[in-house]
Amino acid sequence: MSLLIKNGLLIDPVARNTKQSDIYVVQDKISSIGKPPANFNAEQTIDAKGHWVLPGLVDIQARLRDPGQPQKANIASETAAAIKNGITSLCLPPDTQPVIDNSATVELIHHRNATFGHSARVYPIAALTRELGGEQLSNVASLKANGCVAISNATRPLASNLVQRRAMDYAAGEDMLVIIQPIDHDLQGHGCAHEGAIATRLGLPAIPEAAETAALAKDIELVAQTGARTHFGQLSCARSVDMVRRAKAKGLPITADCAIHQLFLTDQDIGNFDSSKLTLPPLRSQYDKAALREGVADGTIDCLCSDHQPHETDAKLRPFPSAEPGISGLDTLLPLALRLVEEELLPLADIIARVSVNPAQIIGLPAGKLEAAELADIAIVDPDAYYVCHGNEFVSQGKNTAFEGWDLKGRVQTTIISGEVVYNDNS
Amino acid sequence: MPADNIQLDDNGKLLHFLSIEGLNQSILTEILDTAESFTSVSERNVKKVPILRGKTVANLFFESSTRTRSTFELAEQRLSADILSLNVSTSATTKGESLLDTLQNLEAMQIDMFVIRHRDSGSAYFFAQHVGPGVSVLNAGDGQHEHPSQAMLDMYTIRHYKKDFSQLRVAIVGDILHSRVARSQIHALNLLNTAEVRVIAPRTLLPVNTESLGVQVFEDLDQGLKDADVVIMLRLQKERMRGALLPSEKEYFRLYGLSQDRLNLAKPDAIVMHPGPANRGVEIESSVMDGNQSVILQQVSFGISVRMAVMSMIVGQSGLQTGDES
Incomplete structure (x- = not known):
């Protein structure tokens, strides 16, 4: 399995910076960032243009x-x-x-x-x-x-x-x-x-x-x-x-x-x-x-x-x-x-x-980093998605929000765990 | 405060009677004036008017009560209401039924008005938020929050004896921390422009930021009583000794009990009030309670007219109607 996330803005919480770059995922791990690894052939490509890519x-x-x-x-x-x-x-x-x-x-x-x-x-x-x-x-x-x-x-x-x-x-x-x-x-x-x-x-x-x-x-x-x-x-x-x-x-x-x-x-x-x-x-x-x-x-x-x-x-x-x-x-x-x-x-x-x-x-968890050789657990976020918070729209079974009616911004487009897309926003 | 003031309708008329906070001076004055017009009813041979005829009032007391409940019931009877009184602490909710289910089951019996006492602060708001349209809730005491009808009968008593609130110094003495009566009294006195509202209590029986309620705080009884026109004593619950809030009843009486000597520090014509039930010898000396400055029993009789007034205002037929119930 190989996955390319391209054109996204990478948010690197270790280096504490953001940069426009591509992520290459092979199997369950991030193989490299910026440059493709040798013989990389993307079976799946996600265009993250305009989106943020977070661990x-x-x-x-x-x-x-x-x-x-x-x-x-x-x-x-x-x-x-x-x-x-x-x-x-x-x-x-x-x-x-x-x-x-x-x-x-x-x-x-x-x-x-x-x-x-x-x-x-x-x-x-x-x-x-x-x-x-x-x-x-x-x-x-x-x-x-x-x-x-x-x-x-x-x-x-x-x-x-x-x-x-x-x-x-x-x-x-x-x-x-x-x-x-x-x-x-x-x-x-x-x-x-x-x-x-x-x-x-x-x-x-x-x-x-x-x-x-x-x-x-x-x-x-x-x-x-x-x-x-x-x-x-x-x-x-x-x-x-x-x-x-x-x-x-x-x-x-x-x-x-x-x-x-x-x-x-x-x-x-x-x-x-x-x-x-x-x-x-x-x-x-x-x-x-x-x-x-x-x-x-x-x-x-x-x-x-x-x-x-x-x-x-x-x-x-x-x-x-x-x-x-x-x-x-x-x-x-x-x-x-x-x-x-x-x-x-x-x-x-x-x-x-x-x-x-x-x-x-x-x-002590193997998580939280966008670096080569780390587990490919990644969230891709549309930072400009506005919405009003309604508990009854929560995916959680618990609808008990304290933020009912708040204007919120930022919605997850795609979630990847161990290199596999486990969630995709189809709305 | 409350942005979501559900007590009043769009025209500022009473829908529910939940807390003094959130009401305004004109409503309070209207309650007092209306109560005055009802006082004569209680003095007649036939003590009834038909204002609540055909209406059903349910008295739900999740906490025990003697005088509040009986004066509400008498007020309802004198307004010709049909009455359902439930001592809920021994009924459905102990069988596991939720509060809301209890309420809704009763609503299904076409109850027009609920008079509710419950141990949780905020319960009156909770019930008012969940009854159907056209159904009213009267708070007969919610936890340590408010007891608005008690406060209004106290205001009635003060006005009866002292007329002008803007000239008065009122001292409330005792367990402010746990007292829903004190909270309602403080709001009511301030809405009626009382010159000075004082609370007097040991620090353990004062909530934090008591001043934020709009009162002067005294920890010394003698200082607090000085030149007071009205002295309101609060009941001291016996269980306060157990939680290390106070050392003993004896010491409490020594520091905060109202004796005649101390009362003499107040104005000579000061009146003494107590929402009851009083502990003689703990917060108040027997001779003061029975003395000629005490208006404690008058408070109880005024309680009926005040509750009649609130209920009549809620059904929208404010004031005394002509003709007795035949």
Whole structure:
């Protein structure tokens, strides 16, 4: 199999530049860029004139609800959404049902993806503790051997700091990345909105910043103690960005992401109890949003994720505090990232790095680069395609967008995985 | 604020009664004036007018309530409505039926108006967004958000005794953080141009940015009561001691309980109010509660007229009709 992508504008997130060039794909890999390899004979040619050619996107946190919650989504529906939106690699948090704490569940996910999936690469993240119960370590080495790329307790609490310390020690010994979403569950309580003037006005149980920052301070101390390679996910507070920045300056082995919706929405968007804006961590203040953007710009926040959480309609069709948190994000990851370029947060190649090569390097995935000998996972994007965001047009089974009615720009024309066209926009 | 203000129709008339926030001064004044015209009904031998005759009102209380529910029911009866009262906490939803299903099943019984109390902030908006056209929702308390009919009966009481809001200092004392009553009162007092609205509470019972609601914040009761014309005491829920919000009832009373000595810091003719149910000896001394500055029982009777007023405005026949129900 050989494929030529010609006349496109290549967005190179490693060299951090863009250039007009052709890509030559042989079998599952990029064979060369610019000049054809010897004896190249294109069996398939894609004319990408006027389009951008990006490495397939890497989403470091996307819930596919599979196994266990078919009413919300499944691996077929969500990988279809992924490839339609140029996302070729997805990391799956362990809070599936059953949780990813044993090899059989990992096998099941691989099997279901191979059978029903749409070619997107799905990388399970292993549960840090059995059943995510917070007490007993899961079999980290076996799970790693089975293809789990990191360990995490998702959003569930650990029984004690001692368990956390030992888990991080053990993970460091196995050279396994630890992913932590910093949450102090006591401080979070049953809160559902950022502690600020909006929650005060609406009488919503509030979540203080300390619910994140107190946990993060402790987590950073445990990284210093154990040396465990640690990635902090879904940061939401200005003070968190500051703490991560300082910890990185000290040379601690940490990285961080935030959900891309945190860069666009604040607690004010809750309006009159709009449950589509219910997220955990909650949408924070303008000030936090600005600090997160700064963190993205200066590299404190290494990558952006969709924090994809598809829901059935009923999950949101409840009064705000009783609705389920989360946003269906696969369908908006790329257009929102491109909007950051438009808003001049960073140049195009730098933004693309934050949704491709950066998360790939953090996790250790063979993805995110447009270079010879790399896997040919590629997205071709029409940067001028305007459309209005409507949740009911999402490919994801979860129609619960927080961006209903937004004007978005940038649509994927073609997605290629392992050198094969897996999606083509026929509209 | 609310851009999507679903409480009012295009002509600015009440469709639903969900929150004081989002209403305006003229609606509030109209409620108070209309309530005044209903007060005489309650004093007659035959306490009925036919304004809601042929209409069905469903009282849905997902949280228990004694006085709000009974005054709503009396108001409905005096307006000649047919009434369906459901204690929903012990019915369908505990069997797994969704809130929306419960609502829609009742709507299928041709209910014209729902009076709803629910533990979730925002639930009143939620229900109003999902009822069919021509069906109204009255908020009888949604979580910690608002309790607008309580606030309006409090405004009625204040106006009854004090007339001009623009000359008044009103102090609200107690658990502001968890109080839907306080939020509604604050909005109402501000819409009615009250000279100064104060809240007095320990820091643990104040939401962040309380000032943003348009109030002066005091953590010291004596300072806050100084020269007040109206003192509104809020109920202190006993469970607040468990969450480490307060050390003890005793200390709370010492710092924030209303005794006669403290009340003497307010203006000599200050009135004392309480939305009930009160904890004697916790937030208010018995002698103050029963004293001659207390208007707590009057609040309850005004509650009926105010609720009659709101319901009559919603069915669009504002004001007292001639003739009794025969």
